Amino acid sequence: MVAGMAKKPDLLPGTLDMMILKTLTRAPLHGYGIALSIKHLSDDVLTVEEGSLYPALQRLLLQGWVKAEWKMTETNRRARFYKLTAAGRKQLGFEVSQFEQMIAAIGRVLKDAQEA
């Protein structure tokens, strides 16, 4: 496999922050862990580019939706773990509901288009 050559669907714009927050609901993760977990959870459909992951994490930190902590991994390496904050959980709920409304709306439009 040659990275970057395979054509993969792009993330929907504006959904990256939401998905990062979602992956952090179970346990704190480091950057690689977040990327990996999004990949697995989406059955390898979604790939998070590192180029967008790290700026996004900084954005979330700044908003106070996640907190960062240096910890040791199972392999005894130092890594920065991100943890969801209360404000982050609230924000996630808000974004998910927004997103669901949006998807539902899009679905209605498409359904209508098919029936016509």
Place this chain on the structure above:
Amino acid sequence: MNPNPFTRFVKKFSILFSRERFASELDEEMAFHREQVEKELVAEGMGPEAARFAAMRQFGNETKLIEQSHQEVTFRVETVVQDLRFALRQWRRNPGFALTAVLILALGMGVSVAIFGFVDAALLEPLPYANPDRLMSVNESNIEESRWPLSYLDYLDWQRLNKSFSSLDVYGSAGYLLRTPSGAEPVEGARVSAGFFQTLGVHPILGRDFNPGEDRLGGPNVVILSYGAWLHHFGAGRDAVGQTVDLDHEAYMIIGVLPRAFSFAPSGNAEFWVPVNSLSHHEQMRTFYNFWGIGRLRDGVTMKAALAEMAAIARQLQRQYGVTGRSLTASVVPLTEIIVGDVRPILLTLLGGAGLLLLIACVNVASLVLVRAESRRREIAVRCALGATRARLVRLFASEGLLFAGFGNLAGLIFAGVIMQFLGRLVPKDMASNMPFLGYVGLNAHTGAFAIAVGLLAAVLLAVTPMVRLSLQKVRDELASGGHGATGQLWRRLGANMAVAELAVAVVLLVGAGLLGQSVYRLLHVPLGFDPNHLATVRVMAPGTIYHSDEQTAGLYREILGRASSLPGVQSVGMASLLPVQCNCNTDAIQILGRPSHDEHNEVVERHVSTLYLPTLKANLVRGRLFTEAEDASRPGVTVINQSLARKYFRGEDPIGQRIADDEGGHPSEWEIVGVVEDVHEGPLDVDTWPAEYFPINQTRDHYFSLAVRTGQDAGMLLPVLVSTLHQIDPNLGVSDEQTMDEQIEGTQAALLHRFSAWLVGGFASMALVLGVVGLYGVIAYSVSQRTREIGVRIALGAQRSSVYKLVMRQAGWLTLAGLAIGLVCSVGAALAIRSLLFGVQAWDPVTLGCVAVLLGLASMAASFLPARRAALVNPTDALRAE
């Protein structure tokens, strides 16, 4: 939902101070990520080496990643600070460029801020009175003059009848002889109605205002001092109030002192303010007009409504009292207009000139910045290649522009302060008293705000220019092209446009300066009708209490004329009620005897002169004779008229022997015309000569008169002797205004204001010329440097040196022609706008336009000759090898 902006700010701020740590942590974090990906790839069966490269490729440019992450959390300001630091570093590498740019900007900004300081103080600041916008100058008006003084009786009726003004007052100027321990000193005063200060809203700082009724006939002799008079004559003592002063040999009680800041320009330097409570013989007549009115509009009354009411009252009074031949109506204009109306066109012209200079300075610096942007093409291309975005580049240039504008502004402010002081001092003291606003000129909130606005404008211009260039081309192409080809072309066009703009602005300023300069010249060469050289003049006031009989006054005249003419070097001495080139005031309404009166209004200038006055001035007698010494009060009245009067009232007739009559009783009211002289310019230089009549001073008896002394030597040397001789004759004489006739003419308001504006605009124009020509030089020199290879090829192929000259000069010629053409068209428009300042010269004066064209053409050719020479001397082998 979002955290409050404050915590965000604090977070950003803390990151700002731990940037190293921020970057290293991110670095470590991403290294970990990369290793994990690598491991994953190895687990999938890739070779370790291949896995490492694949992971790195997937990650991309790590520095850029850190940069992007950093941008998320950083202040915009931080990069600006970075840019500013970079710009400063660039300056240090090239201080000449930075210094030039800042100096040019400082010049433009300093001049415009300074001129704005004057405009602000004169035209924008309200007058220092209570609710000054309700204060009106209220006067009569007739055909000749839109603003004609009030007679005292008319004033009383106007005050009684009007409903538009909550108060209506009058003022008139007066001169007094103040008795001091060292002799009589002539002082300026003003006579005002009792409510005058109240109408202005001014209160004495010491003592009291006039009481109502103190201005009734026979009222008490009281006086209010100006702050200056209080300081100089009474040492600012608190006990001054209640003391008496001797004015014209009468005791006046001091009742108050005016505030220091108080000034009332129409009364000039008046120091002693007395109520109008005694009227001269003339002043008791309804047709003797010598007071000026001010009124405060009632709330809700418009100026227009007040004017309509006053005009109706004026017409009604004229009918009621059978005043003929005046067709009087009223004039109501804002008091501001009276005080600053004269200087408004000049100040606006100067502001316009300064604005143009600022424009040219900005364009000049902008093109400097552009040239430098050009030489930094590679740097920019490299920045782009390394991932700088357009926005980032634009910010880089913008911050440089900001830095220029900022430093230029700072230097400009200092410069403006200096100019304002300097210009303020250039205004002569006599004139300064008519311009009370001069005291408010300086660096203050208004000028500061203006300076900041100007600076921001300049910053925008300087920042936008390189951006225009950036958007005009694909910067990325530059690395490959090595900086030649289409981009040079593009820049040349932009730079050339700037040079044309600079030249056009320079033309406008040059034409303006040329026209104003010509106006001054024409003004000072107006035919005067007399010879102003070698004339010493002095004003004399003879106290009426001492010289009250005709014999005493005649004796004084004889004594003065005799003693003055026997002074060494003196050729002849004359005496007149008012010297020439002063004003068309002291006028007389005349009738021609033996002609039916058609109710027409014949206002002529009236002067009382001694026998030898007209010969002393070297005025030319055209017909008839002058007066003789024998023609005194006991003989029938005689008069000499000027040619204007003869032309106007005796067209096709011989005026000699005709009789004219005036309507001011008291003196002989019939005068026989015995002679006609060529027009002597009695009024201001910029006003046409009026008809004038001269009466023998022996038949009129004036207590205020001036001496004109013709000498063979330097007139200035004679002045001190003249003054001391007058004091010897009688220490009670008030002697003032001793100056030569030339000084007096040069010092008139018309001459000064015209000269002032001509010099300033001339200064602006020469700076503009230099900047414009330097701009042109820059464009041509740059284009030559860009075309070195092309020129080398041409020469190698056999082109003559002369054709290379032609090539370069043709380009310069086109630019110059374009600048000239645009500039000349604009300058005619600009000249039309300042028409009111021009004297004896048309806005499209071909001589001025031609001279400017030649001057600019020569200067431009000189500026482009140097680069042309450099081009012609290009060595083809060097030029080709250099690539």
